Amino acid sequence: MTRILVIAEHDGQHVQQSTARCLNCAVQIEAAGADVVVFAAADSTAAVEASKLSGVKRVLLVAQKEKAGSLAAVLAPQIVALAADYDCILAPSTTFGRDLLPRVAALLGLAQVTDIMAVIGPRSFKRPIYAGNAIVTVEVPEGQQVIGTVRSASFKPVGNGAEAPIEPVSVSAALPTHTRFIELQSGSSDRPDLQSAKIVLSGGRGLGSADNFKQLYALADRMGAAVGASRAAVDAGFVPNEMQVGQTGKIIAPDFYLAFGISGAIQHLTGIKDAGTIVAINKDAEAPIFEVADIGLVGDLFEAIKEISEQLR
Amino acid sequence: MHKIIVCLKRVVDYNVRIRVKPDGSGVITEGLKMSINPFDEIALEEALRIREQGAVDEIIAVSIGPDDCQQQLRTALAMGADRAILVQTGTELEPLGAARSLLKIVEREQPELVLLGKQAIDDDCSQTGQMLAALWGRPQATFASKVEIRDQSVRVTREVDAGLEVIEVDLPAVITTDLRLNEPRYVKLPDIMKAKKKPIETLPLESLGADTAVKLRTLRHETPAPRGKGIMVKDVAELIGALRERGLSA
Structure with a gap:
């Protein structure tokens, strides 16, 4: 069985749909499902939302001190501390996952598969290169952990269906202070989100x-x-x-x-x-x-x- | 700051449409126009602008690849880089191998800032900058659309899916550049002449002592399946009819 850890993307309160799409990829790799790790404030609803997604076996909730919780430099060492229990670590190939996962892969001394668009086997994947003008199939050799970002557009989001347990986890990792979140400027809109709209x-x-x-x-x-x-x-x-x-x-x-x-x-x-x-x-x-x-x-x-x-x- | 290192990858020019080899063993690159990866060119332009503000003394352009990369490094020198380093290798490195090699250069040169593109437009991996920052134990500011140098830190506006995120990182740091950060300058003829006198140091990859072993197996390349042929409609009524047939319920 492939033990998979999916890194949840959320906005502080809500899990992004990219996480549900990433889970679809995880389930195609391992039908038994995956663990999801949520880095959020202890009172965030993101962990509860994640626990309902089909294919989730367990939610690991790693409490974060501040809203700055999406900084790659802060998250990467915490993921590395959890990595030993998994054969495969996946994150959405959004700006969140693309920022974070290579940092994790490098700390683990591993290669990363960017933009997984199709699962061929538990260790082989298709990904686009040259702006999608060519598709390459890559294989992660036996004995190496799979580290991959999942191209959201290639996987439909899983629906709700699970009632996975939420387990608070504390990780021991030295967190850097050299990177500080200042602000997020977003043109807030009541319209549906571009990446999840039908x-x-x-x-x-x-x-x-x-x-x-x-x-x-x-x-x-x-x-x-x-x-x-x-x-x-x-x-x-x-x-x-x-x-x-x-x-x-x-x-x-x-x-x-x-x-x-x-x-x-x-x-x-x-x-x-x-x-x-x-x-x-x-x-x-x-x-x-x-x-x-x-x-x-x-x-x-x-x-x-x-x-x-x-x-x- | 004393030094900025800018990392440049030689790639097939962005205007060229590549083709997959008939046997699926790769992409045909022979004889195609090659250029500096456009995102890396933006990184170099940003370094030049930082120097023009008087915030850095020296800009070093670094590339990894075959001897032909000297062409792109010459362009970088003509744009305004002070010197260049070519890490010579005939084999293609994965991002981790590239990051490990760049780390060796960074350790030797001790720059306050490393600038490079957010991704290379050939393999589209978008990993090298983040990996270098991780191995170096320093901050990363990816997908930068604005860079403000302060005393011991730099404030970077990042293009993220939710909008623009502003972060502050202590120097030294790695910044990867996005499209809207700047528009690179054109190279003028006198600058090309001047660049011929600027030094390019060449170092065999093996001399760095970095572990660049390839970790992923590439099984095959293929051309993406084209979308089916569409229909043309003559007016909006027909358009809405066709949309409803396909299940539009709005």
């Missing part, structure tokens, strides 16, 4: 201005959708960077992805190719986005936004 509406340079994006927000609110953007729209200052979809932004896999005025640069397409249905609306019939779109409409995007809004009434 429907995503996305705007490109064709939207023309920050003001015009409001039309997309209004349609998104009507549809219960999240809103994303191309790098061009972010660089033009129409929207904040956390809305960027693509290789250098967020890689997402919604059921429906509607791209308005996005031409479809390779780096953008890398971020959406696991979406269920891709819709492209663009006035340029030659735009590369149409090559990957399941449904394409050549036309004015503002007219389209208006009409979709009316016809969904």
Whole structure:
């Protein structure tokens, strides 16, 4: 049996969906499931949420002193202290996991498999290279612990179903003080999270201005959708960077992805190719986005936004 | 600060679309245009800007790879790095091996800051900076979009999924750079001429004494499966019909 430890990602109170996706990968490696470690304040609800996810055998709750609990330099030595009991340590391949897990792997003297997109066997995995233009299968030799980050877009989140015990654990590790959390600046929004939304509406340079994006927000609110953007729209200052979809932004896999005025640069397409249905609306019939779109409409995007809004009434 | 080390990887240029070898043994890179990994170029640009603020004396560009990496190091010197070190090897290192090798250079040079890209655009691993910081026992500030040098520390704004995270790390530290940190300068002809006089030190990988043994087995490469051919609709009514057929319930 493969003993797996999944490192939970949470925002202080809630477990991120990336954790549920990571668990799906864990269950494919070992059907019996995995332990999940939650580093959080003692009163956080994150551990309780994690304990309900299907495939969780046990939640290890390692109490953290402060909100600064997501700093890689602080978490890594604590994970290393837990590592000896496991054959495989997984974290989501989000900015959280990508920051943290290589630090853990190096402290353990191990190689890491980044962006696991498919499980071939308990020790062999597929991962994308060259911005997804090639897929490589790698194998971790027998006797080596598997350390991997899991590409969220490649795995559906597990649902609730377990009632795993929560075990408070104390680890003895010297924690550094050389890294300090100052603040998180986030454009807080009531809309669904880009990485977990079933429907995503996305705007490109064709939207023309920050003001015009409001039309997309209004349609998104009507549809219960999240809103994303191309790098061009972010660089033009129409929207904040956390809305960027693509290789250098967020890689997402919604059921429906509607791209308005996005031409479809390779780096953008890398971020959406696991979406269920891709819709492209663009006035340029030659735009590369149409090559990957399941449904394409050549036309004015503002007219389209208006009409979709009316016809969904 | 006395020194910043910038780590540069030679990669297939980002404008080139690579192809997988027919036998699946790798990716065809022969004859392709090679460049400095774009994220590393941003790291170098940031180092140059820090020097222009008067906050550092010397910038050292370091690369690991074959002799051909000298081309990219020459570009770095033309951009403004003071000297360069090439760790020579004909074999491709994993991030851990690269980090262990870089640590040897860091121990020798004792920089206050190491800057490198958040990932290389060939293997897309996004590990080397974090691994170097871990092995060095120093802080890491990954995915940086703003870097403010203070007296004994540096304040870094990081591009994270939830927005922008600001952290403060004591020096020495490792910073990995994200796309929006800066726009690298163009190299001017006189700078290319001047760069020819700047020194590139070459060190055989073996001389560093770092453990660079490969730990993962690469079984095969393949081309990703293309998405099925889509349909074109003529108007929004048809679009919504097609979406409903596919289960859109909004």
